[in-house]
Amino acid sequence: MKPRIGIAANERTVVDGETFWLSYTAKNFVEGIQQAGGLPLLLPIGDPEDAKDYINQVDKLFLGGGHDVSPQFYHQAPSSYLEATNEARDRFELALIKEAVAQGKPIFGVCRGMQLLNVAFDGTLYQDLSAYPNETLPHVQHESMAKVSHEVTIEKNSHLGNFLPEHYQVNSFHHQTIDRVATPFKVIARATDGVIEAIESQGLASTILAVQWHPELTRAVIAREQQIFDYFVQSL
Ligand SMILES: [Mn+2]
Structure with a gap:
């Protein structure tokens, strides 16, 4: 049997004459x-009490992109740079x-997904990169998301280091x-400005891997990016 991968879904509205809500994930x-x-x-956003029944149904969990994490979950007041949040999604x-x-x-x-994982274990986030103490690269690229825009340095002795080169775009x-890294994680990739771009767990009952970039948007044109999904499904 193939590994069953639970994808935590998102919600959005569409307007087609009337306004409808959709539960969805990126294809x-x-x-x-x-x-x-x-x-x-x-796995559609629902009652946190149902999490156990949902996780019983799957072999692995995938957390995708979307909203900012509500800063209440890392004990901060919202900054003026905070973008859309969804507390029900966070809680679920x-x-x-x-x-x-x-x-x-x-x-x-x-x-x-990476940011929420860090918050789940008592790490914190910069609510906006303008709060980062040093000047940063442009982390919101304007070119097509199927193209790479900045380098990361990948720790050799890590899950990603098993199949990605040390210098990777x-x-x-x-x-x-991520600001303060939660205790169960180690940083395994950084951009050249020091921004954290990947983490993995150490000493947890689960193996956790997370990246700040979007391999789903490059995987059709860059084979190594699909390998990240292959590694998750087959090897993590
Ligand atoms: Mn980046």
């Missing part, structure tokens, strides 16, 4: 997991993370970043 996440040999299952995904770790199931996070579409 690129679905295809990245399918191509890796996984069976994607969408935090419950999924807690339950996946309780069941020893691996987690892979992308962008917001990624795309970038984030205005927030």
